[in-house]
Amino acid sequence: MAVRYEWRGPVSNPEVNALHAEAFGTRVFDESEWDWADLVHRHSLGWVVARDGAALAGFANVLWDGLVHAWLQDVMVATGARRQGIGTELIRNAREGARAAGCEYLHVDFEGHLSRFYFGACGFTPTNAGLLALQ
């Protein structure tokens, strides 16, 4: 079955929390701790849901400044579904969603080992970026 991608598609908290734990090696948060459905509706420009049948194969969150800048966060593909182009397609859908909303730039930051994914497969260009830990 072909993987389906949906901008602002329906997604449940337990399935995103399970995918997040798998992707980032965290414990599985429950929805009282991390209520994705509520948070993305209140704070995101959009999000991309990838489904292989009923199963959640991937997810990407797109935040924004309300005008021209959008940022990727929580790009994740299920372990058993990696290296099949799903991550690239998530980003392509995120890019189209942000562009359709009038954004001019899509930002991302990532660890060095993902350079081939973001620069090679997804078409990002290198830039300087910075980060301050607030806690």
Ligand SMILES: CC(C)(COP(=O)(O)OP(=O)(O)OC[C@H]1O[C@@H](n2cnc3c(N)ncnc32)[C@H](O)[C@@H]1OP(=O)(O)O)[C@@H](O)C(=O)NCCC(=O)NCCS
């Ligand atoms: C990063 C991630 C989203 C990539 O998803 P994916 O569906 O496997 O990516 P794709 O199949 O579209 O990869 C396309 C190309 O990107 C590169 N790439 C993908 N994952 C890579 C990795 N882990 N290391 C190095 N290159 C990678 C490869 O060139 C790949 O092409 P190839 O498979 O023909 O070699 C996925 O590995 C993931 O969920 N990782 C854990 C969470 C994470 O780190 N997210 C990113 C936070 S910034």
